[in-house]
Amino acid sequence: MKILHVYKTYYPDDVTGVPRFIHTLAESTYKRGFHHEVLAPSAHPSKNAIKISNHKVFQVKQNFRISSTSISLSILSKFKSLSSDADVVHYHFPWPIADIMHLVSGISKPSVLTYHSDIVRQRRHMWLYNPLMNAFLDRMDAIVATSPAYRQTSCVLQKRLLQTQVIPIGLPERQDVPAGILSAMRAKVGEGFILFVGALRYYKGINYLLQAARATKLPLVIAGKNQDLRLDLRSLPENIVYLGEVTEMEKEALLTLCSGFVLPSHVRSEAFGIALVEAARAGKPMISCEIGTGTSFVNAHGETGIVVPPADSKALADAMRRLLSDRILRQKMGTSARRRFLQRFHAGVMAQNYTEVYHQVCERAAQRA
Incomplete structure (x- = not known):
């Protein structure tokens, strides 16, 4: 056909x-x-x-x-x-x-x-x-x-x-990350951070994420094109690392190294959230916002991660603290995210x-x- x-x-x-x-x-x-x-x-x-x-x-x-x-x-x-x-x-x-x-x-x-x-x-x-x-x-x-x-x-x-x-x-299933790429990325950003991957477009809620990271001082890694120069690289605190655009393998390395994934999109232009599916595929717990779209379908609140109100930096900060402070919760949500990927998003x-x-x-x- x-x-x-x-x-x-x-x-x-x-x-x-x-x-x-x-x-x-x-x-x-x-x-x-x-x-x-x-x-x-x-x-x-x-x-x-x-x-x-x-x-x-x-x-x-x-x-x-x-x-x-x-x-x-x-x-x-x-x-x-x-x-x-x-x-x-x-x-x-x-x-x-x-x-x-x-x-x-x-x-x-x-x-x-x-x-x-x-x-x-x-x-x-x-x-x-x-x-x-x-x-x-x-x-x-x-x-x-x-x-x-x-x-x-x-x-x-x-x-x-x-x-x-x-x-x-x-x-499709993720590809294995070459050891050299994983080692190089680990040397650059370490492990145990919260990760955001995606072009920094108007609807991604980056400003709210930055406010949350500044308030918590927790490690945040941002990877993606600085669309319309929405990110002021001159004013980032030490706990925030901006990598710019990365390759597919570098992105998979970051997903391997991170402790959780965040998608702070705050308007309906984020219709599905394929980046969340990538995180679920990697077995990572997620943080996203309730905007009435597919993001809360991919990230089931309390099961695969935490869903917070949109445009709310305090709620994002609280979710980041909760994930990074509870290893057992991260493991449980990450396992559920991987299972949900295989059942619904493969x-x-x-x-x-x-x-x-x-x-x-x-x-x-x-x-x-």
């Missing part, structure tokens, strides 16, 4: 977030007989299809961007060509250009949409976008939310509960669930024909 994914960016330009999810899904279902292709704009598109592991990427020229939306003047014709040969078209929301392509092209192929996030930062434009969005979503054969919490709290999905099912994002579980969705929409389409 051939699946065509459509999104605003993809490998090799972007290997995070939704592109990473698409890659994992494509590779984890390949041996189940699914062949995936991805259509995405690029500032520097390749003339030929790009082979990424066991799937193909087709790039079209990105002409400009408006409000984080990639615009390509040539994507519609390429979409028509690729979709004509696909068994299922898999969209990834939000990207309004996909809405337009689906409605204008008039394709009748079975369609699946993974609802990754509400539109948060550009919500002031929703009055203009709503008619297009509703027409698009109403035509989907299946909508997939990434957590029960998001399905229940999204104003958009609340109107489509019968149309929407939940399939959590999954990850790539194999995700692959099985999407396999069923793909077959279901094709069967329903055949019955309509």
Whole structure:
């Protein structure tokens, strides 16, 4: 079965977030007989299809961007060509250009949409976008939310509960960390610290985390791109270490060395929290904030970690103190986190669930024909 994914960016330009999810899904279902292709704009598109592991990427020229939306003047014709040969078209929301392509092209192929996030930062434009969005979503054969919490709290999905099912994002098993990388990272940051990994974007709650670390004086390691220079490197106290961007293996080394993981995101732009899944995969207890999204589904309060109110540095500080002061609690929560990963967030579980969705929409389409 051939699946065509459509999104605003993809490998090799972007290997995070939704592109990473698409890659994992494509590779984890390949041996189940699914062949995936991805259509995405690029500032520097390749003339030929790009082979990424066991799937193909087709790039079209990105002409400009408006409000984080990639615009390509040539994507519609390429979409028509690729979709004509696909068994299922898999969209990834939000990207309004996909809405337009689906409605204008008039394709009748079975369609699946993974609802990754509400539109948060550009919500002031929703009055203009709503008619297009509703027409698009109403035509989907299946909508997939990434957590029960998001399905229940999204104003958009609340109107489509019968149309929407939940399939959590999954990850493959972690790779073994080379001894040299682990030793080098241990020499740099030591062990037993609280870890944050991720780009320092506006919704990550970094300022609240810094306030908590300053108040507790507990060791905190931060790894990730200093997005928009949100972190003032000149004013960090001695207990806070900023590493900048790290490789995948360096990140796994940090997860091995840390005593706990923190994700202080305080607004709904953090729709799932894949970094929490990485921490659970490594068997680490977690601290996160209750923002009505998938973060509290990944990190089950009292079981795999501690969930605190958002934008509350004191609550973060108290959670950090509690974790680092109680070794038995850390071990118990870390073991539970690893178990929850295997049960709910392993790539194999995700692959099985999407396999069923793909077959279901094709069967329903055949019955309509």
